[in-house]
Amino acid sequence: MNAIGDIELDAPALIAALGARARAAARRLAGVSSADKARGLDAMARAIRDAAPAILAANAIDMANGRIAGLTPALLDRLELTPARVAATADGVAAIASLDDPVGAMIDTVRRPNGLALSRVRVPIGVIGIVYESRPNVTADAAALCLGAGNAVILRGGSEAIASNRAIHAALAAGLEQAGLPADAVQLVGTTDRAAVGAMLAGEGLIDMIVPRGGKGLVARVQAEARVPVLAHLDGINHVYVDGSADPAMAAAIAVNAKMRRTGICGAMETLLIDRAFADPAPILRALASAGCALRGDAATQAIDPAVAPASDADWDTEYLDAIASVAIVDGVAGALAHIARHGSHHTDAIVASDEAVADCFLAQVDSAIVLWNASTQFADGGEFGLGAEIGIATGRLHARGPVALEGLTTYKWIGRGTGQVRP
Structure with a gap:
Protein backbone atom coordinates (compact mmCIF):
# COMPACT_ATOMS: atom_id res chain seq x y z
CA MET A 1 0.00 0.00 0.00
CA ALA A 232 4.35 -3.89 -27.34
CA HIS A 233 7.29 -6.19 -27.74
CA LEU A 234 8.63 -8.73 -25.31
CA ASP A 235 12.26 -9.82 -25.51
CA GLY A 236 14.89 -8.58 -27.92
CA ILE A 237 16.51 -11.97 -28.54
CA ASN A 238 18.44 -10.80 -31.57
CA HIS A 239 20.72 -12.91 -33.75
CA VAL A 240 23.66 -12.24 -36.02
CA TYR A 241 24.23 -15.04 -38.54
CA VAL A 242 27.69 -15.24 -40.12
CA ASP A 243 27.36 -17.06 -43.43
CA GLY A 244 30.14 -19.09 -45.00
CA SER A 245 30.46 -16.35 -47.64
CA ALA A 246 30.96 -13.56 -45.08
CA ASP A 247 34.02 -11.32 -45.09
CA PRO A 248 35.89 -12.32 -41.90
CA ALA A 249 36.87 -8.80 -40.84
CA MET A 250 33.34 -7.50 -41.44
CA ALA A 251 31.85 -10.42 -39.53
CA ALA A 252 34.03 -9.79 -36.48
CA ALA A 253 33.38 -6.04 -36.52
CA ILE A 254 29.61 -6.46 -36.79
CA ALA A 255 29.45 -9.16 -34.11
CA VAL A 256 31.43 -7.05 -31.63
CA ASN A 257 29.43 -3.91 -32.33
CA ALA A 258 26.08 -5.72 -32.25
CA LYS A 259 26.85 -7.14 -28.80
CA MET A 260 29.14 -4.66 -27.10
CA ARG A 261 28.35 -1.13 -28.32
CA ARG A 262 25.59 -0.98 -25.70
CA THR A 263 24.72 -4.28 -24.12
CA GLY A 264 21.63 -3.04 -22.28
CA ILE A 265 19.50 -1.98 -25.23
CA CYS A 266 16.84 -4.08 -26.92
CA GLY A 267 18.75 -4.04 -30.22
CA ALA A 268 21.82 -5.77 -28.80
CA MET A 269 22.78 -9.15 -30.25
CA GLU A 270 22.17 -11.98 -27.82
CA THR A 271 23.03 -14.99 -30.00
CA LEU A 272 25.74 -15.37 -32.64
CA LEU A 273 25.15 -18.05 -35.27
CA ILE A 274 28.11 -19.15 -37.39
CA ASP A 275 27.88 -21.21 -40.55
CA ARG A 276 29.70 -24.52 -40.25
CA ALA A 277 31.21 -23.67 -43.66
CA PHE A 278 32.75 -20.41 -42.39
CA ALA A 279 36.50 -20.86 -42.69
CA ASP A 280 37.76 -19.67 -39.30
CA PRO A 281 35.31 -18.67 -36.53
CA ALA A 282 38.04 -18.43 -33.87
CA PRO A 283 38.98 -14.77 -34.58
CA ILE A 284 35.35 -13.70 -34.14
CA LEU A 285 35.17 -15.47 -30.79
CA ARG A 286 38.47 -13.93 -29.72
CA ALA A 287 37.31 -10.47 -30.77
CA LEU A 288 34.19 -10.77 -28.63
CA ALA A 289 36.13 -12.12 -25.66
CA SER A 290 38.74 -9.35 -26.01
CA ALA A 291 35.94 -6.79 -25.94
CA GLY A 292 34.84 -8.19 -22.57
CA CYS A 293 32.05 -10.49 -23.69
CA ALA A 294 31.49 -13.79 -21.87
CA LEU A 295 30.65 -16.54 -24.35
CA ARG A 296 28.42 -19.56 -23.88
CA GLY A 297 28.41 -22.02 -26.74
CA ASP A 298 27.29 -25.36 -28.05
CA ALA A 299 29.68 -28.31 -28.32
CA ALA A 300 30.86 -27.29 -31.78
CA THR A 301 31.71 -23.79 -30.55
CA GLN A 302 33.59 -25.17 -27.54
CA ALA A 303 35.61 -27.37 -29.87
CA ILE A 304 36.76 -24.21 -31.66
CA ASP A 305 37.58 -22.36 -28.44
CA PRO A 306 37.72 -24.36 -25.17
CA ALA A 307 37.49 -21.10 -23.20
CA VAL A 308 33.84 -20.82 -24.23
CA ALA A 309 31.51 -21.93 -21.42
CA PRO A 310 28.84 -24.53 -22.19
CA ALA A 311 25.45 -23.12 -23.13
CA SER A 312 22.32 -24.41 -21.42
CA ASP A 313 18.99 -24.83 -23.17
CA ALA A 314 17.83 -21.62 -21.49
CA ASP A 315 20.66 -19.56 -23.00
CA TRP A 316 19.12 -19.64 -26.49
CA ASP A 317 15.96 -18.01 -25.10
CA THR A 318 17.62 -15.43 -22.84
CA GLU A 319 17.81 -11.69 -23.37
CA TYR A 320 21.00 -11.04 -21.40
CA LEU A 321 21.13 -7.23 -21.72
CA ASP A 322 24.69 -7.70 -20.51
CA ALA A 323 28.15 -8.56 -21.84
CA ILE A 324 27.15 -12.18 -22.45
CA ALA A 325 26.40 -13.90 -25.75
CA SER A 326 25.43 -17.41 -26.74
CA VAL A 327 27.10 -18.92 -29.82
CA ALA A 328 25.95 -21.80 -32.02
CA ILE A 329 27.42 -23.41 -35.13
CA VAL A 330 24.67 -24.03 -37.70
CA ASP A 331 24.36 -25.73 -41.07
CA GLY A 332 24.12 -22.81 -43.46
CA VAL A 333 21.30 -20.34 -43.84
CA ALA A 334 18.72 -23.11 -43.40
CA GLY A 335 20.17 -23.92 -39.98
CA ALA A 336 20.20 -20.25 -39.04
CA LEU A 337 16.59 -19.81 -40.11
CA ALA A 338 15.53 -22.86 -38.11
CA HIS A 339 17.35 -21.64 -34.97
CA ILE A 340 15.84 -18.15 -35.23
CA ALA A 341 12.36 -19.60 -35.80
CA ARG A 342 12.72 -21.65 -32.59
CA HIS A 343 14.33 -19.06 -30.36
CA GLY A 344 13.88 -15.60 -31.87
CA SER A 345 11.56 -12.91 -30.54
CA HIS A 346 10.65 -11.26 -33.88
CA HIS A 347 12.66 -8.16 -32.98
CA THR A 348 15.90 -7.76 -34.98
CA ASP A 349 18.09 -10.27 -36.78
CA ALA A 350 21.06 -9.78 -39.12
CA ILE A 351 23.06 -11.74 -41.67
CA VAL A 352 26.68 -11.14 -42.63
CA ALA A 353 27.22 -12.55 -46.13
CA SER A 354 28.78 -11.80 -49.51
CA ASP A 355 26.41 -14.15 -51.31
CA GLU A 356 23.44 -12.02 -52.34
CA ALA A 357 21.17 -15.01 -52.94
CA VAL A 358 21.79 -16.28 -49.41
CA ALA A 359 21.17 -12.81 -48.00
CA ASP A 360 17.92 -12.47 -49.96
CA CYS A 361 16.77 -15.84 -48.59
CA PHE A 362 17.48 -14.69 -45.03
CA LEU A 363 15.80 -11.30 -45.51
CA ALA A 364 12.69 -12.91 -46.96
CA GLN A 365 12.27 -15.76 -44.50
CA VAL A 366 13.19 -14.30 -41.10
CA ASP A 367 9.93 -13.20 -39.47
CA SER A 368 11.19 -10.23 -37.49
CA ALA A 369 10.26 -6.57 -37.39
CA ILE A 370 13.78 -5.62 -38.52
CA VAL A 371 16.05 -7.77 -40.69
CA LEU A 372 19.49 -6.50 -41.71
CA TRP A 373 22.17 -7.50 -44.22
CA ASN A 374 25.80 -6.68 -43.41
CA ALA A 375 24.88 -4.27 -40.61
CA SER A 376 24.81 -4.34 -36.81
CA THR A 377 21.61 -5.05 -34.93
CA GLN A 378 22.34 -1.91 -32.93
CA PHE A 379 20.77 0.04 -35.81
CA ALA A 380 17.38 -1.06 -34.46
CA ASP A 381 16.54 2.48 -33.45
CA GLY A 382 14.03 5.03 -34.70
CA GLY A 383 16.67 7.75 -34.92
CA GLU A 384 18.87 5.56 -37.11
CA PHE A 385 15.87 4.92 -39.36
CA GLY A 386 15.34 8.66 -39.82
CA LEU A 387 12.16 8.60 -37.74
CA GLY A 388 13.42 10.78 -34.89
CA ALA A 389 12.94 9.40 -31.40
CA GLU A 390 10.94 6.19 -31.17
Whole structure:
Protein backbone atom coordinates (compact mmCIF):
# COMPACT_ATOMS: atom_id res chain seq x y z
CA MET A 1 0.00 0.00 0.00
CA ASN A 2 1.30 3.41 -0.90
CA ALA A 3 0.17 6.88 0.02
CA ILE A 4 0.39 10.39 -1.27
CA GLY A 5 0.96 12.53 1.78
CA ASP A 6 -1.37 11.22 4.44
CA ILE A 7 -4.04 10.13 1.97
CA GLU A 8 -4.24 6.53 0.85
CA LEU A 9 -3.86 6.29 -2.91
CA ASP A 10 -7.10 5.81 -4.83
CA ALA A 11 -5.51 4.63 -8.07
CA PRO A 12 -8.70 4.46 -10.19
CA ALA A 13 -9.66 7.99 -9.14
CA LEU A 14 -6.15 9.25 -9.88
CA ILE A 15 -6.08 7.76 -13.37
CA ALA A 16 -9.64 8.90 -14.04
CA ALA A 17 -8.63 12.47 -13.20
CA LEU A 18 -5.50 12.30 -15.35
CA GLY A 19 -7.50 10.69 -18.15
CA ALA A 20 -10.17 13.40 -18.10
CA ARG A 21 -7.56 16.13 -18.33
CA ALA A 22 -5.71 14.23 -21.05
CA ARG A 23 -8.92 13.82 -23.08
CA ALA A 24 -9.61 17.55 -22.87
CA ALA A 25 -6.03 18.29 -23.95
CA ALA A 26 -6.32 15.80 -26.84
CA ARG A 27 -9.41 17.58 -28.11
CA ARG A 28 -7.48 20.87 -28.10
CA LEU A 29 -4.52 19.29 -29.86
CA ALA A 30 -6.80 18.04 -32.64
CA GLY A 31 -7.20 21.66 -33.74
CA VAL A 32 -3.54 22.63 -33.39
CA SER A 33 -1.59 23.30 -36.59
CA SER A 34 1.62 21.52 -37.54
CA ALA A 35 3.50 24.79 -37.04
CA ASP A 36 2.12 25.22 -33.53
CA LYS A 37 3.05 21.65 -32.60
CA ALA A 38 6.55 22.25 -33.93
CA ARG A 39 6.85 25.39 -31.82
CA GLY A 40 5.73 23.40 -28.80
CA LEU A 41 8.36 20.74 -29.43
CA ASP A 42 11.07 23.37 -29.83
CA ALA A 43 9.99 24.97 -26.56
CA MET A 44 10.08 21.58 -24.81
CA ALA A 45 13.61 20.98 -26.11
CA ARG A 46 14.77 24.38 -24.86
CA ALA A 47 13.19 23.74 -21.47
CA ILE A 48 15.10 20.44 -21.15
CA ARG A 49 18.38 22.19 -21.94
CA ASP A 50 17.61 24.97 -19.44
CA ALA A 51 16.70 22.41 -16.77
CA ALA A 52 19.77 20.21 -17.37
CA PRO A 53 21.36 20.97 -13.95
CA ALA A 54 18.12 20.07 -12.13
CA ILE A 55 17.64 16.95 -14.26
CA LEU A 56 21.20 15.76 -13.60
CA ALA A 57 20.86 16.43 -9.86
CA ALA A 58 17.64 14.39 -9.78
CA ASN A 59 19.29 11.60 -11.75
CA ALA A 60 22.17 11.50 -9.27
CA ILE A 61 19.59 10.71 -6.55
CA ASP A 62 18.13 7.90 -8.65
CA MET A 63 21.59 6.49 -9.42
CA ALA A 64 22.56 6.48 -5.75
CA ASN A 65 19.33 4.75 -4.81
CA GLY A 66 19.79 2.29 -7.66
CA ARG A 67 23.24 1.28 -6.45
CA ILE A 68 21.90 0.80 -2.92
CA ALA A 69 19.07 -1.32 -4.33
CA GLY A 70 21.58 -3.48 -6.22
CA LEU A 71 20.53 -2.64 -9.79
CA THR A 72 22.62 -4.49 -12.38
CA PRO A 73 25.21 -2.59 -14.45
CA ALA A 74 22.89 -2.89 -17.47
CA LEU A 75 20.01 -1.27 -15.57
CA LEU A 76 22.26 1.42 -14.15
CA ASP A 77 23.45 2.20 -17.69
CA ARG A 78 19.84 2.59 -18.80
CA LEU A 79 19.09 4.81 -15.81
CA GLU A 80 22.11 7.08 -15.96
CA LEU A 81 21.91 10.56 -17.46
CA THR A 82 25.04 12.47 -18.38
CA PRO A 83 25.29 16.01 -19.77
CA ALA A 84 25.70 14.45 -23.21
CA ARG A 85 22.64 12.23 -22.78
CA VAL A 86 20.50 15.13 -21.57
CA ALA A 87 21.65 17.18 -24.57
CA ALA A 88 20.88 14.26 -26.88
CA THR A 89 17.43 13.94 -25.32
CA ALA A 90 16.73 17.61 -25.99
CA ASP A 91 18.07 17.27 -29.53
CA GLY A 92 15.77 14.29 -30.08
CA VAL A 93 12.73 16.33 -29.03
CA ALA A 94 13.75 19.18 -31.32
CA ALA A 95 14.34 16.78 -34.21
CA ILE A 96 10.71 15.66 -34.09
CA ALA A 97 9.66 19.23 -34.80
CA SER A 98 11.34 19.01 -38.20
CA LEU A 99 9.59 15.79 -39.23
CA ASP A 100 6.55 15.72 -41.48
CA ASP A 101 3.33 15.86 -39.50
CA PRO A 102 1.36 12.68 -40.26
CA VAL A 103 -1.93 14.13 -39.02
CA GLY A 104 -4.17 15.06 -41.93
CA ALA A 105 -2.10 13.13 -44.45
CA MET A 106 -4.19 11.49 -47.17
CA ILE A 107 -3.58 7.73 -47.30
CA ASP A 108 -5.68 7.09 -50.40
CA THR A 109 -8.78 8.29 -52.20
CA VAL A 110 -11.42 6.76 -54.41
CA ARG A 111 -14.41 8.14 -56.27
CA ARG A 112 -17.34 5.75 -56.44
CA PRO A 113 -19.47 5.37 -59.59
CA ASN A 114 -22.21 7.43 -57.92
CA GLY A 115 -19.81 10.34 -57.50
CA LEU A 116 -19.21 9.90 -53.75
CA ALA A 117 -15.56 10.76 -53.00
CA LEU A 118 -14.01 8.69 -50.20
CA SER A 119 -10.64 9.22 -48.58
CA ARG A 120 -8.68 7.81 -45.68
CA VAL A 121 -6.99 10.48 -43.57
CA ARG A 122 -4.53 10.08 -40.70
CA VAL A 123 -5.77 11.27 -37.32
CA PRO A 124 -4.38 11.11 -33.76
CA ILE A 125 -5.16 8.05 -31.66
CA GLY A 126 -6.22 10.27 -28.74
CA VAL A 127 -4.86 9.50 -25.27
CA ILE A 128 -1.87 7.18 -25.01
CA GLY A 129 -0.55 5.61 -21.82
CA ILE A 130 3.14 4.79 -21.60
CA VAL A 131 4.33 2.38 -18.89
CA TYR A 132 8.11 2.12 -18.80
CA GLU A 133 11.15 1.26 -16.71
CA SER A 134 14.65 2.54 -16.11
CA ARG A 135 15.28 4.93 -18.99
CA PRO A 136 14.30 8.47 -18.00
CA ASN A 137 14.88 9.71 -21.56
CA VAL A 138 11.69 7.81 -22.47
CA THR A 139 9.80 10.51 -20.58
CA ALA A 140 10.90 13.09 -23.14
CA ASP A 141 10.89 10.82 -26.19
CA ALA A 142 7.37 9.52 -25.56
CA ALA A 143 5.98 12.94 -24.74
CA ALA A 144 7.46 14.50 -27.85
CA LEU A 145 6.31 11.73 -30.17
CA CYS A 146 2.80 11.73 -28.79
CA LEU A 147 2.54 15.50 -29.07
CA GLY A 148 3.97 15.45 -32.59
CA ALA A 149 1.23 13.03 -33.62
CA GLY A 150 -1.45 15.11 -31.91
CA ASN A 151 -1.98 12.81 -28.91
CA ALA A 152 -2.12 13.50 -25.20
CA VAL A 153 -0.01 11.14 -23.09
CA ILE A 154 -0.05 9.78 -19.55
CA LEU A 155 3.42 8.64 -18.47
CA ARG A 156 4.15 6.14 -15.73
CA GLY A 157 7.86 5.48 -15.29
CA GLY A 158 9.59 3.05 -12.98
CA SER A 159 10.24 3.77 -9.33
CA GLU A 160 14.00 3.59 -9.94
CA ALA A 161 13.81 6.75 -12.13
CA ILE A 162 11.13 8.69 -10.28
CA ALA A 163 13.24 11.76 -9.46
CA SER A 164 14.63 11.99 -13.00
CA ASN A 165 11.20 11.56 -14.55
CA ARG A 166 9.70 14.27 -12.38
CA ALA A 167 12.46 16.71 -13.32
CA ILE A 168 12.13 15.99 -17.03
CA HIS A 169 8.34 16.21 -16.88
CA ALA A 170 8.52 19.58 -15.14
CA ALA A 171 10.66 20.88 -18.00
CA LEU A 172 8.27 19.48 -20.62
CA ALA A 173 5.25 21.06 -18.94
CA ALA A 174 7.05 24.40 -18.76
CA GLY A 175 7.86 24.22 -22.46
CA LEU A 176 4.25 23.46 -23.38
CA GLU A 177 2.98 26.39 -21.36
CA GLN A 178 5.55 28.71 -22.92
CA ALA A 179 4.30 27.66 -26.35
CA GLY A 180 0.64 28.20 -25.42
CA LEU A 181 -0.21 24.51 -25.57
CA PRO A 182 -2.05 22.59 -22.83
CA ALA A 183 0.34 21.29 -20.18
CA ASP A 184 -2.13 18.45 -19.61
CA ALA A 185 -1.10 17.07 -23.00
CA VAL A 186 1.84 15.51 -21.11
CA GLN A 187 1.07 14.16 -17.63
CA LEU A 188 3.19 12.06 -15.29
CA VAL A 189 1.76 9.61 -12.79
CA GLY A 190 3.59 10.92 -9.75
CA THR A 191 3.27 7.84 -7.55
CA THR A 192 5.35 4.68 -7.66
CA ASP A 193 2.44 2.59 -6.37
CA ARG A 194 1.95 -0.36 -8.73
CA ALA A 195 -1.80 0.05 -8.35
CA ALA A 196 -1.55 3.04 -10.65
CA VAL A 197 -0.36 0.75 -13.44
CA GLY A 198 -3.32 -1.53 -12.86
CA ALA A 199 -5.67 1.44 -13.05
CA MET A 200 -4.12 2.52 -16.34
CA LEU A 201 -4.50 -0.98 -17.78
CA ALA A 202 -8.16 -0.97 -16.74
CA GLY A 203 -8.67 2.52 -18.12
CA GLU A 204 -10.99 1.68 -21.01
CA GLY A 205 -12.56 4.92 -22.19
CA LEU A 206 -9.85 6.96 -20.46
CA ILE A 207 -6.84 5.69 -22.41
CA ASP A 208 -6.96 4.64 -26.07
CA MET A 209 -3.71 2.68 -26.28
CA ILE A 210 -1.05 1.44 -23.84
CA VAL A 211 2.62 1.19 -24.80
CA PRO A 212 4.82 -0.75 -22.36
CA ARG A 213 8.59 -0.28 -22.46
CA GLY A 214 10.62 -2.39 -20.11
CA GLY A 215 11.48 -5.91 -19.06
CA LYS A 216 9.65 -9.10 -19.87
CA GLY A 217 7.74 -9.08 -16.58
CA LEU A 218 6.33 -5.61 -17.15
CA VAL A 219 5.32 -6.25 -20.75
CA ALA A 220 3.78 -9.62 -19.91
CA ARG A 221 1.72 -8.03 -17.13
CA VAL A 222 0.49 -5.29 -19.43
CA GLN A 223 -0.49 -7.73 -22.15
CA ALA A 224 -2.25 -10.01 -19.66
CA GLU A 225 -4.19 -7.34 -17.76
CA ALA A 226 -4.86 -4.55 -20.24
CA ARG A 227 -8.45 -3.74 -21.18
CA VAL A 228 -7.26 -1.29 -23.81
CA PRO A 229 -5.21 -2.02 -26.97
CA VAL A 230 -1.50 -2.65 -26.37
CA LEU A 231 1.43 -1.86 -28.67
CA ALA A 232 4.35 -3.89 -27.34
CA HIS A 233 7.29 -6.19 -27.74
CA LEU A 234 8.63 -8.73 -25.31
CA ASP A 235 12.26 -9.82 -25.51
CA GLY A 236 14.89 -8.58 -27.92
CA ILE A 237 16.51 -11.97 -28.54
CA ASN A 238 18.44 -10.80 -31.57
CA HIS A 239 20.72 -12.91 -33.75
CA VAL A 240 23.66 -12.24 -36.02
CA TYR A 241 24.23 -15.04 -38.54
CA VAL A 242 27.69 -15.24 -40.12
CA ASP A 243 27.36 -17.06 -43.43
CA GLY A 244 30.14 -19.09 -45.00
CA SER A 245 30.46 -16.35 -47.64
CA ALA A 246 30.96 -13.56 -45.08
CA ASP A 247 34.02 -11.32 -45.09
CA PRO A 248 35.89 -12.32 -41.90
CA ALA A 249 36.87 -8.80 -40.84
CA MET A 250 33.34 -7.50 -41.44
CA ALA A 251 31.85 -10.42 -39.53
CA ALA A 252 34.03 -9.79 -36.48
CA ALA A 253 33.38 -6.04 -36.52
CA ILE A 254 29.61 -6.46 -36.79
CA ALA A 255 29.45 -9.16 -34.11
CA VAL A 256 31.43 -7.05 -31.63
CA ASN A 257 29.43 -3.91 -32.33
CA ALA A 258 26.08 -5.72 -32.25
CA LYS A 259 26.85 -7.14 -28.80
CA MET A 260 29.14 -4.66 -27.10
CA ARG A 261 28.35 -1.13 -28.32
CA ARG A 262 25.59 -0.98 -25.70
CA THR A 263 24.72 -4.28 -24.12
CA GLY A 264 21.63 -3.04 -22.28
CA ILE A 265 19.50 -1.98 -25.23
CA CYS A 266 16.84 -4.08 -26.92
CA GLY A 267 18.75 -4.04 -30.22
CA ALA A 268 21.82 -5.77 -28.80
CA MET A 269 22.78 -9.15 -30.25
CA GLU A 270 22.17 -11.98 -27.82
CA THR A 271 23.03 -14.99 -30.00
CA LEU A 272 25.74 -15.37 -32.64
CA LEU A 273 25.15 -18.05 -35.27
CA ILE A 274 28.11 -19.15 -37.39
CA ASP A 275 27.88 -21.21 -40.55
CA ARG A 276 29.70 -24.52 -40.25
CA ALA A 277 31.21 -23.67 -43.66
CA PHE A 278 32.75 -20.41 -42.39
CA ALA A 279 36.50 -20.86 -42.69
CA ASP A 280 37.76 -19.67 -39.30
CA PRO A 281 35.31 -18.67 -36.53
CA ALA A 282 38.04 -18.43 -33.87
CA PRO A 283 38.98 -14.77 -34.58
CA ILE A 284 35.35 -13.70 -34.14
CA LEU A 285 35.17 -15.47 -30.79
CA ARG A 286 38.47 -13.93 -29.72
CA ALA A 287 37.31 -10.47 -30.77
CA LEU A 288 34.19 -10.77 -28.63
CA ALA A 289 36.13 -12.12 -25.66
CA SER A 290 38.74 -9.35 -26.01
CA ALA A 291 35.94 -6.79 -25.94
CA GLY A 292 34.84 -8.19 -22.57
CA CYS A 293 32.05 -10.49 -23.69
CA ALA A 294 31.49 -13.79 -21.87
CA LEU A 295 30.65 -16.54 -24.35
CA ARG A 296 28.42 -19.56 -23.88
CA GLY A 297 28.41 -22.02 -26.74
CA ASP A 298 27.29 -25.36 -28.05
CA ALA A 299 29.68 -28.31 -28.32
CA ALA A 300 30.86 -27.29 -31.78
CA THR A 301 31.71 -23.79 -30.55
CA GLN A 302 33.59 -25.17 -27.54
CA ALA A 303 35.61 -27.37 -29.87
CA ILE A 304 36.76 -24.21 -31.66
CA ASP A 305 37.58 -22.36 -28.44
CA PRO A 306 37.72 -24.36 -25.17
CA ALA A 307 37.49 -21.10 -23.20
CA VAL A 308 33.84 -20.82 -24.23
CA ALA A 309 31.51 -21.93 -21.42
CA PRO A 310 28.84 -24.53 -22.19
CA ALA A 311 25.45 -23.12 -23.13
CA SER A 312 22.32 -24.41 -21.42
CA ASP A 313 18.99 -24.83 -23.17
CA ALA A 314 17.83 -21.62 -21.49
CA ASP A 315 20.66 -19.56 -23.00
CA TRP A 316 19.12 -19.64 -26.49
CA ASP A 317 15.96 -18.01 -25.10
CA THR A 318 17.62 -15.43 -22.84
CA GLU A 319 17.81 -11.69 -23.37
CA TYR A 320 21.00 -11.04 -21.40
CA LEU A 321 21.13 -7.23 -21.72
CA ASP A 322 24.69 -7.70 -20.51
CA ALA A 323 28.15 -8.56 -21.84
CA ILE A 324 27.15 -12.18 -22.45
CA ALA A 325 26.40 -13.90 -25.75
CA SER A 326 25.43 -17.41 -26.74
CA VAL A 327 27.10 -18.92 -29.82
CA ALA A 328 25.95 -21.80 -32.02
CA ILE A 329 27.42 -23.41 -35.13
CA VAL A 330 24.67 -24.03 -37.70
CA ASP A 331 24.36 -25.73 -41.07
CA GLY A 332 24.12 -22.81 -43.46
CA VAL A 333 21.30 -20.34 -43.84
CA ALA A 334 18.72 -23.11 -43.40
CA GLY A 335 20.17 -23.92 -39.98
CA ALA A 336 20.20 -20.25 -39.04
CA LEU A 337 16.59 -19.81 -40.11
CA ALA A 338 15.53 -22.86 -38.11
CA HIS A 339 17.35 -21.64 -34.97
CA ILE A 340 15.84 -18.15 -35.23
CA ALA A 341 12.36 -19.60 -35.80
CA ARG A 342 12.72 -21.65 -32.59
CA HIS A 343 14.33 -19.06 -30.36
CA GLY A 344 13.88 -15.60 -31.87
CA SER A 345 11.56 -12.91 -30.54
CA HIS A 346 10.65 -11.26 -33.88
CA HIS A 347 12.66 -8.16 -32.98
CA THR A 348 15.90 -7.76 -34.98
CA ASP A 349 18.09 -10.27 -36.78
CA ALA A 350 21.06 -9.78 -39.12
CA ILE A 351 23.06 -11.74 -41.67
CA VAL A 352 26.68 -11.14 -42.63
CA ALA A 353 27.22 -12.55 -46.13
CA SER A 354 28.78 -11.80 -49.51
CA ASP A 355 26.41 -14.15 -51.31
CA GLU A 356 23.44 -12.02 -52.34
CA ALA A 357 21.17 -15.01 -52.94
CA VAL A 358 21.79 -16.28 -49.41
CA ALA A 359 21.17 -12.81 -48.00
CA ASP A 360 17.92 -12.47 -49.96
CA CYS A 361 16.77 -15.84 -48.59
CA PHE A 362 17.48 -14.69 -45.03
CA LEU A 363 15.80 -11.30 -45.51
CA ALA A 364 12.69 -12.91 -46.96
CA GLN A 365 12.27 -15.76 -44.50
CA VAL A 366 13.19 -14.30 -41.10
CA ASP A 367 9.93 -13.20 -39.47
CA SER A 368 11.19 -10.23 -37.49
CA ALA A 369 10.26 -6.57 -37.39
CA ILE A 370 13.78 -5.62 -38.52
CA VAL A 371 16.05 -7.77 -40.69
CA LEU A 372 19.49 -6.50 -41.71
CA TRP A 373 22.17 -7.50 -44.22
CA ASN A 374 25.80 -6.68 -43.41
CA ALA A 375 24.88 -4.27 -40.61
CA SER A 376 24.81 -4.34 -36.81
CA THR A 377 21.61 -5.05 -34.93
CA GLN A 378 22.34 -1.91 -32.93
CA PHE A 379 20.77 0.04 -35.81
CA ALA A 380 17.38 -1.06 -34.46
CA ASP A 381 16.54 2.48 -33.45
CA GLY A 382 14.03 5.03 -34.70
CA GLY A 383 16.67 7.75 -34.92
CA GLU A 384 18.87 5.56 -37.11
CA PHE A 385 15.87 4.92 -39.36
CA GLY A 386 15.34 8.66 -39.82
CA LEU A 387 12.16 8.60 -37.74
CA GLY A 388 13.42 10.78 -34.89
CA ALA A 389 12.94 9.40 -31.40
CA GLU A 390 10.94 6.19 -31.17
CA ILE A 391 8.34 5.09 -28.69
CA GLY A 392 9.53 1.50 -28.97
CA ILE A 393 10.13 -1.40 -31.34
CA ALA A 394 6.83 -3.16 -32.01
CA THR A 395 7.15 -6.86 -32.82
CA GLY A 396 3.49 -7.69 -33.41
CA ARG A 397 1.86 -7.85 -36.81
CA LEU A 398 -1.00 -5.39 -36.36
CA HIS A 399 -1.12 -1.60 -36.51
CA ALA A 400 2.63 -0.91 -36.41
CA ARG A 401 5.84 -2.94 -36.61
CA GLY A 402 9.48 -2.04 -36.02
CA PRO A 403 10.44 1.41 -34.70
CA VAL A 404 7.23 3.22 -33.81
CA ALA A 405 7.42 6.95 -34.37
CA LEU A 406 4.92 9.60 -35.46
CA GLU A 407 3.01 7.63 -38.08
CA GLY A 408 2.70 4.64 -35.76
CA LEU A 409 0.96 6.88 -33.22
CA THR A 410 -1.86 7.74 -35.60
CA THR A 411 -4.87 5.90 -36.89
CA TYR A 412 -7.17 6.92 -39.73
CA LYS A 413 -10.74 7.78 -40.47
CA TRP A 414 -12.80 7.68 -43.64
CA ILE A 415 -14.11 10.96 -45.00
CA GLY A 416 -16.83 11.00 -47.62
CA ARG A 417 -17.70 14.02 -49.77
CA GLY A 418 -20.95 13.83 -51.64
CA THR A 419 -23.24 15.93 -53.75
CA GLY A 420 -26.55 14.71 -52.35
CA GLN A 421 -26.17 10.95 -52.88
CA VAL A 422 -28.68 8.66 -51.17
CA ARG A 423 -28.40 4.90 -51.11
CA PRO A 424 -31.03 3.02 -53.09
